[in-house]
Amino acid sequence: MTIKLKTFASLAGAFALSFGIATAAHAADAHAISVKDAWVRWLPNNLPAAGYATLVNTGDKPVDLVDISSDDYGDAMLHQTVSNGSTQKMVMVDKLTVPAHGQVAIAPGGYHVMLEDAKHKVAPGDTVHLTLKFSDGETLSAPFVVKSPAQAK
Numbered sequence: 001m002t003i004k005l006k007t008f009a010s011l012a013g014a015f016a017l018s019f020g021i022a023t024a025a026h027a028a029d030a031h032a033i034s035v036k037d038a039w040v041r042w043l044p045n046n047l048p049a050a051g052y053a054t055l056v057n058t059g060d061k062p063v064d065l066v067d068i069s070s071d072d073y074g075d076a077m078l079h080q081t082v083s084n085g086s087t088q089k090m091v092m093v094d095k096l097t098v099p100a101h102g103q104v105a106i107a108p109g110g111y112h113v114m115l116e117d118a119k120h121k122v123a124p125g126d127t128v129h130l131t132l133k134f135s136d137g138e139t140l141s142a143p144f145v146v147k148s149p150a151q152a153k
């Protein structure tokens with residue numbers, strides 16, 4: 001594909017044409033998904049932390065969040081808090097769909113990213129990074145601000 005395009009460009013001999021192709025390729029690479037308001041609710045004594053963020057999709061197609069990992073934690077999993085009468089439990093979530101031209105909140109009371117086995121000391125004020133993998137092949141490394149329970153809203 002790339003070779004074909006290059007050949008075509010050189011045959012045409014037009015600098016403007018190859019510039020046009022480069023622009024089109026860049027547009028195709030543009031990330032549909034972005035991450036905002038990303039933070040971690042830190043807990044003392046190496047208790048599991050919870051990551052929260054809003055995923056925004058500017059693309060024309062829904063995109064699924066399919067995997068989460070982190071260089072800062074041994075384990076990062078997407079969980080959903082489910083109310084069951086008076087009790088609450090957490091269930092694993094395989095994928096989370098971000099609607100086209102929409103957003104989904106990973107927020108307290110709903111979804112959270114369970115973060116366990118911190119690989120180094122993590123404290124409020126730090127920034128950790130989560131790697132989010134999406135069904136369109138996109139991978140994002142997003143900074144999450146670590147907050148103490150008192151700082152968390």
Ligand SMILES: [Cu+2]
Binds near residue numbers: 079112113114
């Ligand atoms: Cu959990």
